[in-house]
Amino acid sequence: MALWRVRATVDDRPGYLSVLTASLALRGVNILTVQVHTTEVGAVDDFLVDAPDTLDEADLIAAVERGRGRDCWVARSEARGLADQPTRVLGLATRLVGDPELAGEVLRATLGADEVTWRPTAAGGHDAVGTTTMLLTDPAGGSYELRRQAPSFTPAEYARAQALVELAAAVARREADRVVLVLPDGAELTVRPATADDLAAVVDLHERCSASSRQRRYLSGAALPSPARLRRLLEPARGLTLVATTTGSDGAAESVVALANLLAEGDEAEAALLVRDDWQRRGLGTALLRRLLAHAERAGFAALVLHTQADNTPMVRTVARLGRSAPIERDGSLLTVTVALAAPVGGGPVADGAGRSGAAVIGPRRTSATGGVC
Template sequence: MALWRIRATVDDRPGYLSVLTASLALRSVNILAVQVHTTEGGAVDDFLIDAPDALTEADLRAAVARGRGRDAFVTRAEAQGLADQPSRALALAGRVAHDPDGLGEALISLLDAAEVRWRPEPPPGRPGFDDTHMRLADPLGGSYEVLRPRPAFTPSEFARARALVALAGTIQRRHDEQVTLLLPSGKELTVRPASAGDLDAVRDLHGLPDARLRRLLAPAGGVCLVAENADERIVATASLVVEGDVGELSLLVDAGWRRRGLGTFLLGRLRKWAGRHDLTAVVAHVRSDDVAMLRTLGGICSGADSGMVDVTLAVPADSLSGDGAVLNAGG
């Protein structure tokens, strides 16, 4: 027995797929996997089959034709083709998550492409595809061109490729947003966007129920930053929840890391984020007796209610630079 891949178009009508599979069965072909791609020209059926050694490519093309298939693409397949397409796509997504720079090779594997080219300019016209070319916009700038002589690209393949490119862009942005903070003491902290995987690490710091911690790590419409030490222990969090054009700030620094400029640095990062996203102000709710935090925030304070003070920070353009400097402020 030998592994083959067959792709053919059939009319998207009830029973037509069964006619094609019956024609293959008459030649003792065992269908191991099948995908159906919906296109304007009909349903494109993609089979991975195990066929008797005596069958040739011409025999398989003839079986497809008798099964009302057209535009047949027939080629020998490798054992790795036994993996179903969703599992294959998930494995490639995991590879890209660990190495976004390997996106080109992942696209080749995902699409069985002949070549992938990256260009610094956006794709000509809108992203899309024809039979042999696929054009994808790179979220970080530029574009990808994917080439495959045969078989023709399908809409579902284009959707998968776009999702993989978007994932790579998200991972790369998160990597670019990670910075190393050198404190006046000489110790270094890594400041990066939070993720759902940080839940266990921030539980002890905040002492909040998990439901609230999840909302803290992924604030609606906003951003959450964490600072971790050399032992990958999270020692501070800073989050911004957006409502309209105002961001609500939450800042917590572990007691052993206060008065080192960390709170001021995180505040600067959030104000810069607020400026990039066209917010007009940042608001924090602080205990009226938390002198260190009030000094770190600065801003305009308004009336206390049950021992709480509202601190409003403007986001002027001139406050969006220099946030990487280490300042000797409390926090």
């Protein structure tokens, strides 16, 4: 027996697939796996079959055509073809998360492409499929061109490939957001996007912060947020969460010493900062605020709105030093400062380290049971 890949188009009508499989069975062909790709011209069925050694390519094509299949493509396969396709793609995606530079190699392995070429020019309006050439838009800029002799690419393969390219771009963007921050006193920290794996360290951050710092962060109380709430903050549906981490001189595991959240709220961005007490008044809060502002501006938000307690003068001064229009409204002990994200005024953003802040909430005011920012 020998392994073969067989791809054929079958009319998407009741009973037609069974006619094809019966025709193969009459020749002693055992179907091991099948994938169905829906197209405008019918269902493209991709089989992995085990056929008698006496059958060759022409015999298999003839069996498919007798079973009402058309546009048949047949090629010998290897034992690795027995791997479950979704599992195989997930494995390749895992490699891509580890190294987004492997995008070309992963695309070649996923689609069996003979050539994968990255070009600096955009794909434009030519992302079409249905031929043996596929063009993919690279969200990071440029495009990928994939070619293979046969068979033609299907819409399902195109969607799978585009998802992998977008995954690679997302991982690359995340890595680009990872920076080493040097504070005015010479201390070095790593600032990077947060992940769900940071939950335990972020819980520890909240436990190490004073009740006063937590009160300024959440406004309504100093109680520790639940792990479920913190998990939502770590990976917001829209926005960005940054953590500032430091590693002990003895090589101990990194500790999260600050958390910065940016959440979308209509055309405005809601942000929040929490800095561990022993890292306050060292410029870290200002540096994180600047990065949130820059991200919000790149994303096209119109403004940030700061809600902070009236006695949190350091944060108000920090925002003022950013050189943005920032009118202030007062409602009892709560100050609302709107930071416009249009063209900077007064000389542009402040350098890292200017100003001092402990913890505060920045963003459109939202009503909740606790009165804080969710």
